[in-house]
Each structure stands twice: as C-alpha cells, then as structure tokens.
Amino acid sequence: xxxVTQMEGPVTLSEEAFLTINCTYTATGYPSLFWYVxxxxxGLQLLxxxxxxxxxxxxxxxxxxxxxxxxxxxxxxxxxxxxxxAVYFCALRHSGAGSxxxxxxxxxxxxxxx
Amino acid sequence: xxxxxxDPRHKITKRGQNVTFRCDPxxxxxxxxxxxxxxxQGPEFLTYFQNEAQLEKSRLxxxxxxxxxxxxxxxxxxxxxxxxxxxxxxxxxSSLESGIGYEQYFGPGTRLTVT
Numbered sequence: 001x002x003x004v005t006q007m008e009g010p011v012t013l014s015e016e017a018f019l020t021i022n023c024t025y026t027a028t029g030y031p032s033l034f035w036y037v038x039x040x041x042x043g044l045q046l047l048x049x050x051x052x053x054x055x056x057x058x059x060x061x062x063x064x065x066x067x068x069x070x071x072x073x074x075x076x077x078x079x080x081x082x083x084x085x086a087v088y089f090c091a092l093r094h095s096g097a098g099s100x101x102x103x104x105x106x107x108x109x110x111x112x113x114x
Numbered sequence: 115x116x117x118x119x120x121d122p123r124h125k126i127t128k129r130g131q132n133v134t135f136r137c138d139p140x141x142x143x144x145x146x147x148x149x150x151x152x153x154x155q156g157p158e159f160l161t162y163f164q165n166e167a168q169l170e171k172s173r174l175x176x177x178x179x180x181x182x183x184x185x186x187x188x189x190x191x192x193x194x195x196x197x198x199x200x201x202x203x204x205x206x207x208s209s210l211e212s213g214i215g216y217e218q219y220f221g222p223g224t225r226l227t228v229t
Contacts, residue, residue, distance in 0.1 A: 004156075034217075036220075042222065043118075043205070043220045043221055043222040043223060044157070044205070044207075044220040045220070046217050046218075046219070049217065089156050089157075091156070093216075100145065100147070100162055100170070100209075100211075100216075101147065101159035101162065101170065101172075102147075102149075102157070102159065102218060103159070104156030104157050104158070105156050106154065106155050106156050107154075107155070107156050
C-alpha cells in the first residue's frame with residue numbers, strides 16, 4: 001500500500017539557516033505529492049504540491065521537487081524565519097480512479113530560534 | 115469563504131458515552147473527508163463523501179463509528195461507546211473535485227479526550 005516516510009524531528013535551526021526536511025514515498029503509479037504545515041494551535045494548511053515527475057512546487061520561499069527515480073519530495077528553504085516554526089507533513093494522493101484519500105507521514109516539528 | 119469549520123473544538127467524555135462531531139465544509143465543495151490524528155502521528159484517513167454518498171471507508175472506521183452527510187452539505191461523525199483509544203484529534207477536510215484542482219482544505223479539528 002501507499003506510505004510516506006519523513007525525517008524524524010524535532011529539528012531546531014537558527015534564523016536564516018538552510019532547511020531540508022526529507023520525505024520519501026512508496027506508491028504504485030503516479031501519486032500527487034503535497035507538503036502541509038500545521039502552525040501551533042491551527043489546522044493543517046497546504047504549503048505546496050506537485051502532480052507529476054520533475055514538477056517543482058513552491059510557496060512562501062519553500063520548494064520541493066517530485067523525484068520519481070528516488071521516490072522523494074524533500075522540502076527546502078534557503079533562509080528560515082522564526083515564523084516558520086511549525087509541524088510539516090509530507091503527504092501523497094494516489095492517482096488511481098476513486099482513490100482520493102491523503103496518506104501522511106508522521107510529521108516533522110521545526111523550531112527556529114532567533 | 116469562511117473555510118472549513120468544526121464543532122466542538124474540544125470534547126471530554128467518559129468511556130462508554132456517545133459523542134457526535136459536526137463539520138461544515140467550504141460551500142460548493144462536493145467532497146468531504148474525515149481523518150483522525152493521534153499525538154505524534156500524521157492524520158489517518160477515516161472516510162469520505164461525494165455529495166451525500168459515503169464512497170470510501172477505512173478499516174480504521176470500526177462499527178462504533180458512523181458518519182453522515184445527509185444533504186450533501188455539513189457532515190456528522192458519531193462515536194458510540196467511546197473507548198480511551200478513541201482519544202485523538204478528528205479532522206475534517208473538503209475539496210472541490212474539478213479538472214483544475216483538488217486540494218483538500220482542513221478544519222481546525224475536534225480534540226476528543228476519553229476519560
């Protein structure tokens with residue numbers, strides 16, 4: 001079945017540091033891939049997505065590239081801010097007909113210190 | 115567009131009691147999903163509706179759980195005879211399935227504590 005594995009946290013970075021959160025997936029076919037973010041006390045928000053191989057999703061300075069050869073969708077940001085402190089979830093949606101559920105990783109908590 | 119709303123935000127109940135949660139999706143969204151999230155884990159799919167039809171159910175959805183979306187708008191999730199293992203955050207999401215996009219928009223969740 002489908003599964004998502006992301007690096008365990010927590011991750012603590014200083015402001016302006018480079019961020020990478022690794023995400024790999026297992027799925028048949030060609031899933032769509034997503035990163036969601038959960039800020040403290042808030043609901044899940046879609047951060048970015050990619051729907052096919054070599055697509056790059058980007059938003060708010062975050063980027064992730066859909067790599068089919070390595071089944072990966074790593075999240076990166078060149079310079080993190082304190083306001084980026086949150087829990088980040090990698091997720092996939094299977095491409096098969098009738099399959100609309102999202103499969104999530106366990107989440108990676110990021111703390112950015114001034 | 116007010117986003118997905120859920121009620122209540124928090125619920126504390128005693129083991130064996132029944133609880134019901136409500137989700138109001140974004141208006142015009144035809145798909146509605148329920149997920150469960152336990153501490154330190156990502157959300158896990160429970161069930162989804164297209165309009166009023168419940169089209170998919172996870173094996174996580176035991177027979178003590180029932181979900182409805184009677185008029186294709188709001189949805190309810192009921193848990194009968196609650197157990198301590200039911201303690202979790204219950205998330206609702208909605209989406210508009212079209213050729214353009216299908217992103218799921220999540221509500222703030224209902225946190226259930228079973229004592």
